Amino acid sequence: MNEIPQTSSIAPPPLNPSASSAQTSTPAERAGPPLWLLLELTYRCPLHCAFCYNPTDFARTTEELSTEDWLRVLREARKLGAVQLGLSGGEPLTREDLEIIVAEAHTLGFYTNLVTSGVGLNEKRIKALKSAGLDHIQLSFQDSTREMNDFLSSTRTFDLKSNVAALIKQHDYPMVLNVVLHRMNIDHVEQILDMAERLGADYVELANTQYYGWAWHNRASLLPSRAQVERAEQATARFRQKVGDRMRVFFVVPDYFERRPKPCMNGLGSIFLTVTPDGTALPCHAAKMLPGLDFPNVKNAGVDWIWRDSPAFNRYRGDAWMKEPCRSCPEKHKDFGGCRCQAYLMTGDATNADPVCDKSPHHHLVLEAVARAERAQVAGPGVTRPDETRVLIFRDARNSRTISGCNG
């Protein structure tokens, strides 16, 4: 799964003048409710995608929370005002208690989103999930062709995913496809969108890879060139014109090609709470890498304390932690200095500005990574050379143990 969910909170236009005065557009309250709860139920996954954001040392995690633990997390988070629930992983369908978790979440009033590769979703389970109250399914595809899909996920899953897509439609869910883009498939955007149309997709998210976890490890092989990104955007625009309202296509621009950083997580500790398979609570699914933070675990602390009071969740709230150029930047409440993980990965200091920002003294690091991608660009578009397989490190337990230097 390589999904970064977004919660938007927008107010509709006021109805009439008297109503508009009652409408409060509150500025981001630093410790408002954790509107978004993401449960990474497991790190087990039948896919081995080279662009997965899961930590490269995931094989160290051997224990998963029990059903009862997850249900308690749901109740405590809901009490705090959590309302959107993401069920992800790894592959959440590998948990046999997924239906129980969905049922409890639904009863509590969560809007439940399943983020899945589709492996393990069959007639019986989709029926059980539907009757448990599952609201939404997002299915990931790795590319439009069997060869590329299977190569990029290091599995044989394309036909299975196509069948699952049909199953999702049959059970009256909107068909939502997520395709993670990178150098090796970004030139196939047109074919990917055609495939999505054939599958009857209602929404397609073309999400450029974000470079954390396995993707960071494989960045040199995955980062596209600027010309590739532009061609993909043009192909997307042409497709949108062709299909009109029938299908919605979101193109998430890779932030390496921007001049201002993304408002990552709306600021850490603002709206987003992740719980990893072993119960570690994080303000972002990549945040475990941030140094000097003692992330609490739901097994020995309540979600209320974790969210409101734990030092780890308060560390990057507000702007007191910021250094220049963020501290005096007029845009600091718009982008919150960008992504802490990206600042740490690229500069070694999580309190630096996200180097995507061209005001950052480290912006050259991003430009250099992009320049290397330009140089590495192979001759024809969409060509996957056999030698590229050598440099891609696929996400599996053996590679995880090798990278993180643990024996197991």
Add this chain to the structure above:
Amino acid sequence: MSDIAPTLKPAIGRGFRLQWEPAQNAHVLLYPEGMVKLNVSAGEILKRCDGSRSVAAIVEDLEQAFSVADLTNDVTAFMSIAIERKWIELRE
């Protein structure tokens, strides 16, 4: 914007869910991976869009509840936006 026939019955759109959130002191509209926090009037209109009441009945109910007259244009203008965003759909 009064091109919405007063006899049609609006209902919350497929995939959306309307609920009251005490933590936000507001009605919210939930949809896949997102949320719209509604202002008071939007919440009051949408909670009446249950597929059983006509546009005319909703307007009348709102006028009574808030002791104001002539809400038709305001309500249908909002409904037009809500339809465009698929928050509601009109039924016969």
